[in-house]
Amino acid sequence: xxxxxxxxxxxxxxxxxxxxxxxxxxxxxxxxxxxxxxxxxxxxxxxxxxxxxxxxxxxxxxxxxxxxxxxxxxxxxxxxxxxxxxxxxxxxxxxxxxxxxxxxxxxxxxxxxxxxxxxxxxxxxxxxxxxxxxxxxxxxxxxxxxxxxxxxxxxxxxxxxxxxxxxxxxxxxxxxxxxxxxxxxxxxxxxxxxxxxxxxxxxxxxxxxxxxxxxxxxxxxxxxxxxxxxxxxxxxxxxxxxxxxxxxxxxxxxxxxxxxxxxxxxxxxxxxxxxxxxxxxxxx
Numbered sequence: 540x541x542x543x544x545x546x547x548x549x550x551x552x553x554x555x556x557x558x559x560x561x562x563x564x565x566x567x568x569x570x571x572x573x574x575x576x577x578x579x580x581x582x583x584x585x586x587x588x589x590x591x592x593x594x595x596x597x598x599x600x601x602x603x604x605x606x607x608x609x610x611x612x613x614x615x616x617x618x619x620x621x622x623x624x625x626x627x628x629x630x631x632x633x634x635x636x637x638x639x640x641x642x643x644x645x646x647x648x649x650x651x652x653x654x655x656x657x658x659x660x661x662x663x664x665x666x667x668x669x670x671x672x673x674x675x676x677x678x679x680x681x682x683x684x685x686x687x688x689x690x691x692x693x694x695x696x697x698x699x700x701x702x703x704x705x706x707x708x709x710x711x712x713x714x715x716x717x718x719x720x721x722x723x724x725x726x727x728x729x730x731x732x733x734x735x736x737x738x739x740x741x742x743x744x745x746x747x748x749x750x751x752x753x754x755x756x757x758x759x760x761x762x763x764x765x766x767x768x769x770x771x772x773x774x775x776x777x778x779x780x781x782x783x784x785x786x787x788x789x790x791x792x793x794x795x796x797x798x799x800x801x802x803x804x805x806x807x808x809x810x811x812x813x814x815x816x817x818x819x820x821x822x823x
Contacts, residue, residue: 586653586657586658586661588665588672588674588675589674590651590653590658590661591658591661591662591665591675591678591679592674592675592677592678593651594647594648594651594653594658595675595678595679595681595682596678596763597647597651598640598643598644598647598682599678599681599682599685599763599766600759600762600763601643601647602636602639602640602643602682602685602686603685603762603766605636605639605640605643606636606685606689609632609635609636610632613628613631613632629691632689633689633690636686636689636690637690640686662675662679666679677767680695680770681763681766681767681770683695684766684770685766688788691788691792693785718782718786718790718793720794720797720799720800722780722790723787723790723791723793723794723800724799724800724803725780726776726777726780726782726787726790727787727791727803727804727807728807729776729777729779729780730773730776730777730787731807731808731810731811732776733772733773733775733776734769734772734773734811735811735814735815736772737765737768737769737772738765738768738769738815738818738820739814739818740768741761741764741765741768742761742818742819742820745757745760745761752819752820753819758820761820791804
């Protein structure tokens with residue numbers, strides 16, 4: 540039986556526990572702070588909001604696929620009877636995920652003929668004015684959630700210089716400290732149900748519009764819509780149980796060695812997969 544943490548990570552890979560990160564710098568470039576970057580001149584500012592959205596959408600889809608493959612490999616190892624310590628499991632998953640991300644993002648930048656440093660500066664500029672650039676904010680945060688789910692590093696809402704995340708991390712850990720196992724399982728059931736309902740609504744909308752879910756392009760669009768809707772749906776469900784997404788993740792870590800928690804999360808995941816397959820959703 541997979542551990543509770545590995546089940547949660549596997550769920551995230553298949554858009555069951557959707558999460559994503561502000562893009563990791565490639566190994567060719569040293570980290571740079573906003574203080575080190577000058578504003579782009581009007582003549583040089585050729586990166587549009589559409590460019591940023593396209594790149595982060597490409598990275599999201601590619602890395603979600605990588606995460607799904609890694610999670611399946613981990614589950615196969617565990618089903619064969621091999622036990623991987625929880626800390627080692629997360630470290631392994633994070634290392635492989637980041638290795639793949641560094642490789643893929645370089646190719647994405649090259650294919651789109653965009654310089655990484657210029658993209659970073661343009662992205663920060665768009666994120667500082669989310670009302671004017673809502674599509675960029677949505678695409679970046681969707682990707683941030685995926686990375687965040689894998690690494691446990693709080694990056695959604697991060698501001699230039701790395702600020703704006705400490706309070707969320709602290710509150711999440713504090714909330715998990717008092718939650719009981721039964722409360723966690725109740726929250727998990729509400730969370731999965733909320734995600735399933737969100738996906739069902741989107742699928743029905745696509746079907747009403749006459750879209751073929753077996754079409755790869757339609758399947759990708761469905762995945763992207765769900766990734767965005769799932770954040771709000773999941774957060775609302777957890778809020779009703781007195782938890783944040785950070786608190787929920789921390790609570791899963793707290794009970795990571797509990798067979799009951801691992802078994803229940805696995806059952807919830809299986810139930811959700813069956814419900815989504817019944818809707819005609821292709822495997823993601």
